[in-house]
Amino acid sequence: MGMSSRAAPRICVLKGGLSAEREVSLSSGHECAKALRVAGYEVIELDARGDVVQRLVEIAPDIVFNALHGRYGEDGCIQGILEWLRIPYTHSGVLASALAMDKDRSKAAFVSAGLPIVASVIAPKADVMARHVMEPPYVVKPNNEGSSVGVYLVTDGANTPPQLGPEMPDVVMVEAFAPGRELTTTVIGDRALTVTDILTDGWYDYDAKYKPGGSRHVVPADIPAEISDACLDYALRAHNALGCRGVSRTDFRWDEARGLDGLILLETNTQPGMTPTSLVPEQAAHCAISFSQLCQWIVEDASCDR
Secondary structure, three states: OOOOOOOOEEEEEEEEOOOOOHHHHHHHHHHHHHHHHHHEEEEEEOOOOOHHHHHHHHHHEEEEEOOOOOOOOOOHHHHHHHHHHHHOOOOOOOHHHHHHHHHHHHHHHHHHHOOOOOOOEEEHHHHHHHHHOOOOEEEEEEEEOOOOOOOOEOOOOOOOOOOOOOOOOOEEEEEEEOEEEEEEEEEEOOOOEEEEEEEEEEOOHHHHOOOOEEEEEEOOEEEEEEHHHHHHHHHHHHHHHHHOOOEEEEEEEHHHHHHHHHHHEEEEEEOOOOOOOOHHHHHHHOOOHHHHHHHHHHHHOOOOOO
């Protein structure tokens, strides 16, 4: 682990950052730092801005706890910096992070692992606004941003293609809409925890994820054992197919009318939210792992060469 002679390892919690998910990351980082202090670690919180390399060199932590979400923090960029600086860090490494963040390429990895996904195409934004590049209903989203930032749902029978806002990149992913329930499963190391059923009024967007009362979580999900077992199996296989490390969270859609055939894998998050109301800590708690224990496990798992 590269610990020095200090009694407790010095941990730098990286939070904030430059992505669209900055606010959530500040919250995740703050909560993790608090839990790690309670566990007896020396903790320094760092808002990852342009001077992040300089600051890391000054702080000289024994371990970096990565609580960043979205671009730069979740896509392999910060992981590459930490490898270069030889500072042990948490969560997934360079390749797995980059792969998971690129929805199109991660789908290719899932297909090769025999996991069920939904049809999608990558298309220029201009084309998507000019015509239906796919038969509705479909969803348009950035290929490499997290957290449902800029997700457009084009409903069945929509006459006109979507008018995408300026927040959307020049090239986007268009994905067949998968109806059904939103399920999610956490993987910690080599163990899939449980399944959460996320109930929202309408579309599960950014506000529903992060605002209190925006969604209700049923843990464990009230679903047939066959579906629950499949979620655990698929989540672990997805984690391994991408080469993830530490904690990941895989999201599913389940169309109950179609049974097991109705279960599809949407995406895997390598930096899932880490506030106490977040899905991962909630699943851990259900499995008798406290928030503090979870943060401690993540720290103890830290390394270089991930």
